[in-house]
């Protein structure tokens with residue numbers, strides 16, 4: 001049976017230079033579609049992709065990724081903002097890879113477009129008053 005899932009890959013610095021995604025295709029016969037990428041050799045990287053293929057190959061591919069130190073997050077999770085806690089400091093705006101935050105010029109308020117969120121979790125760590133919460 002073939003499956004297709006949207007996942008977020010967090011690459012530790014020592015893995016970002018390796019041909020990890022290429023091996024998913026070559027060794028596990030999987031297909032991928034990169035939705036967002038922020039990967040520089042030697043730095044922590046982030047890749048949001050749709051990964052598809054036969055279930056058993058998919059499972060082996062995921063095992064391979066975790067084995068080399070890549071952290072995997074499923075996009076079935078959800079991120080919400082606590083409007084009371086948000087101080088509109090703007091720390092999340094530049095960090096979000098999908099442009100889910102925007103600054104309203106007139107009011108200087110930070111708007112959050114939940115529909116654009118790909119649940120990478122970066123804003124959860126970056127938000128000083130912990131207004132962004134990740135739900136499983």
Ligand code: SF4
Pocket residue numbers: 081085086087088089090091092093110126127128129130131132
């Ligand atoms: S980082 Fe947190 S407090 Fe600051 S604007 Fe974003 S959600 Fe609001």
Ligand code: SF4
Pocket residue numbers: 079095096097098099100101116117118119120121122123124132
């Ligand atoms: S989790 Fe936060 S940083 Fe990641 S896409 Fe959603 S709003 Fe943007």
